[in-house]
Amino acid sequence: VSPNVSNTLPLRQAHGSAAVIAEISEGLLASSAHMSPKFLYDDLGSKLFEAICELPEYYPTRTEASIFAAYGADMAHVVGDGASLIDLGAGNCAKAAALFPLLKPAQYVPVDISRDFLLGAVNSLQQRFPQIEMTALGLDFSNGFELPDSVRSERRVFFYPGSSIGNFSPEQAVGFLRGLRANAGEDGGLLIGVDLIKDHALLDAAYDDALGVTSAFNLNMLRHLNHLVGADFDVDQWQHVAFFNPELSRIEMHLEARCPLTVTWRGGERDFARGERIHTEDSYKYTRQSFATLLERAGFATQRMWTDKDHWFAVIYARA
Numbered sequence: 105v106s107p108n109v110s111n112t113l114p115l116r117q118a119h120g121s122a123a124v125i126a127e128i129s130e131g132l133l134a135s136s137a138h139m140s141p142k143f144l145y146d147d148l149g150s151k152l153f154e155a156i157c158e159l160p161e162y163y164p165t166r167t168e169a170s171i172f173a174a175y176g177a178d179m180a181h182v183v184g185d186g187a188s189l190i191d192l193g194a195g196n197c198a199k200a201a202a203l204f205p206l207l208k209p210a211q212y213v214p215v216d217i218s219r220d221f222l223l224g225a226v227n228s229l230q231q232r233f234p235q236i237e238m239t240a241l242g243l244d245f246s247n248g249f250e251l252p253d254s255v256r257s258e259r260r261v262f263f264y265p266g267s268s269i270g271n272f273s274p275e276q277a278v279g280f281l282r283g284l285r286a287n288a289g290e291d292g293g294l295l296i297g298v299d300l301i302k303d304h305a306l307l308d309a310a311y312d313d314a315l316g317v318t319s320a321f322n323l324n325m326l327r328h329l330n331h332l333v334g335a336d337f338d339v340d341q342w343q344h345v346a347f348f349n350p351e352l353s354r355i356e357m358h359l360e361a362r363c364p365l366t367v368t369w370r371g372g373e374r375d376f377a378r379g380e381r382i383h384t385e386d387s388y389k390y391t392r393q394s395f396a397t398l399l400e401r402a403g404f405a406t407q408r409m410w411t412d413k414d415h416w417f418a419v420i421y422a423r424a
């Protein structure tokens with residue numbers, strides 16, 4: 105059995121396209137340079153993120169897994185079986201696969217910007233679960249996306265674990281969640297993982313680990329940009345900076361120039377002073393109440409929430 109692969113344009117094939125050059129140029133030329141976190145995820149970036157999830161400092165993955173392990177059966181009861189499970193940012197698909205025996209989806213639709221990485225994972229998953237129809241979508245869903253006709257079920261359950269929603273600003277998150285709600289169909293919903301505000305030292309360490317894996321993950325964006333737009337970033341000239349910003353309730357990740365330098369790419373050139381930064385990612389942290397309010401603003405009806413004993417992380421099922 106082979107999974108379906110949807111015929112969408114992956115970012116990899118889009119490299120050098122006018123739209124990608126325009127987006128990257130706009131970010132690099134802004135007075136405070138910034139770059140979408142989606143550019144963290146080329147093939148190596150996805151592998152580095154997998155490694156981050158194994159780090160002792162990166163508590164979200166194991167805390168969320170402990171919540172699924174403790175309450176998975178209860179979640180399956182609330183969600184119901186036989187749905188189309190649409191896994192947003194599926195990566196290696198491991199989180200959804202662990203829930204298959206409980207959720208018993210009729211169809212599995214993993215979506216990820218890192219297309220080749222996704223296809224490798226789905227191919228082996230399809231062998232393990234031949235009874236579940238699988239359709240892999242290699243695309244950037246951050247600006248919304250159309251589900252292909254092959255997603256037939258009227259009951260669509262979006263699966264968005266790992267607190268990836270935190271990589272949107274709260275305003276963007278409301279817009280994105282509204283789109284999911286509108287597409288969930290009759291009796292569908294959203295099973296989502298959210299990272300909660302906690303001791304700031306724990307948050308800082310999770311994004312600046314002792315082994316330097318998160319630093320490599322952040323710096324790898326420069327290699328990806330070199331590939332995408334023929335830039336000449338020298339990774340050695342940059343350093344990883346990450347910290348919790350309590351006013352905005354978010355981790356900020358930046359790349360900081362270690363020395364004065366000039367970067368050129370297909371579409372532009374910019375000088376950076378020593379200490380000048382490119383803002384590469386935000387990771388917003390919520391309280392249980394502030395996230396429930398966000399889901400309400402997005403139009404979701406009822407919600408069930410499960411959390412760990414320390415209230416570090418929450419998993420919520422919101423009915424459309």
Ligand code: AVI
Pocket residue numbers: 156164266267268269270271310311318385386387
């Ligand atoms: C994918 N996303 C939820 C991760 C996060 O925690 O915001 C990405 C990440 N960035 C640094 N470490 C992990």
